[in-house]
Amino acid sequence: MPEEVAENSIFEDDDKGITVTPDIKVENLGHQMPLGMELNDEELYELASREKTYIVYVMGPIHSGKSTFEAMMYEQFLHSSVGEIMFSGSDTLLSFERLLNSLRANNGKSSVDMPRTNEKKEQAYLHLKLYDKKLNRKINVIMADKSGETFERCKSNVEVLQNEYHFLNVAERVLIFVDGEKLCDFSERIKATQNVFMVLNTIKSSNQYHSKFKVDIVISKNDYLCKNIDKGNTIEFLEDFKRRIDLQNDFFTINLVKVESLSRLNLKDPDNSISLSEYLKSWVKEHKSPNDYKCLPFDVESFRSEFDKYISRWNI
């Protein structure tokens, strides 16, 4: 028996000379390809260190339309390019397809039933690589996709917000979703709008906040809202909501945006809603190339990671 086996050998001396042929089946494991699902922090960091990224945080309560919005942002490219903007790839194509599956007619369902975003998942970033034909450049749009439960935990807690949305300060945009259906419901609308102001105050109090913070208050399901706008005093309520949002302009660059994610180009309220294609174009248009950035001094110590340091250089 070879000496190297002897020390911890399970064989007794009597077993000398016995040949043991391990009955091990080695499977042809093949070659693993990228998973095509949401990116985690490390994968986002790796992408952002190689290529230009445009990070959009999508936040809001459960069923406020976030996942539908994200799915439809991708879906429009299944039909055509979005003006001068063309689809150039995605590292999370399967994630988009899974989201879209809940919207497809061939899934056997008669109504839209989006799956709940997993609260505990570490991967949270959806990726769309887009090519701007006019400017001849590519941009990686990253939609940070956190669950409604996470939003509920973060909206009034600075520490939790900082832990869960830790790239908020380098995001190009933050979208705070308000469910348009709830705005038509007397018993739900105050809480729906209260969420917005609560989270804005929390962001303002956190280390994520800076003076150039861009926020879009996104009213989803605007087609439903449009259909029910004449009920009660919804119009006045909305006007008051808008007025209160405008007051936040001292602290944020803030916009009110109304979307009908499922309407595609056939908007029910074209005077007030923005189509997803127009909304996406506005993102791509505003993204600056590195040459547009001016260097400003920044406090290196306040950044938690190399990623923060790198990304802030593009963002300043």
Next chain:
Amino acid sequence: MSKNIYMIGTPGSGKSTFIAALGYSLVNGYGIDLKYQIGNITELDYVSQLIDKWSMSEMLERTKKNEKNKIYLPLLDSEGKSIEIIIPDQSGEAFRKMVTSRNVENEIFDGILESESVLLFVNPSKIKPHVLITDISEELRNEHTEDIKVDGDFLINEQAEYVELLQFLTEIKENKVKVKIIISAWDVYNEYSYPSDLLKEKMPLMWQFIETNKEKYEITYWGVSAQGGSLEDDKQKKCLKQKINPMEKIIVVGENGERSNDLTKILE
């Protein structure tokens, strides 16, 4: 000198029919006008079976799920120089499985890695329209749900499948990937002049992806009808069977709209 060409495509995309028609073209001596001619053969059993059915305008059986046929075609170019084309013919299910499992079998991986170019087969007539629940009226939705069965994992749009396959190619091959997009069933789309225009209209996601990643792919587009018509249509089938020269069934449309019935042009 050998030239490895690897064929990829989902089920029903036309790979086997292409081989049958190509085999027929080469073996039957049609084609002093062909780019290549057949050289000395050793074994073409699989191709011979396909040719027999194709020449009689009979339906080819779908390549079985685990079936792998490697085709070696010895060819001579116009100067008498010999080259060997190696075309592995995997079932389309193998490629579909790659996308869902995110795993590429060693044999496929090595085949792609060693290949000089990839023929990517697409049959737009098999692509289901992308319809959302909200595109259907509420009355109709409620009327028909009980008839629809859903099983297994979520469904992936065919366009997304093809984009993933193309993305996989760049994971496998480090250098620029030479891909020939073969749009099959061209007889259905005869009104189009250019294959890329057809792809842009029928598979816009895939077309956008290709057009915006030219630094990663060297792409040529081809429109091909290897069958000449639908064998499910009795009238068309009869017409095809009656042709004296089966080569007349074949339609090849080049990138710039030039037409011929020479499939060997695609192998260049």
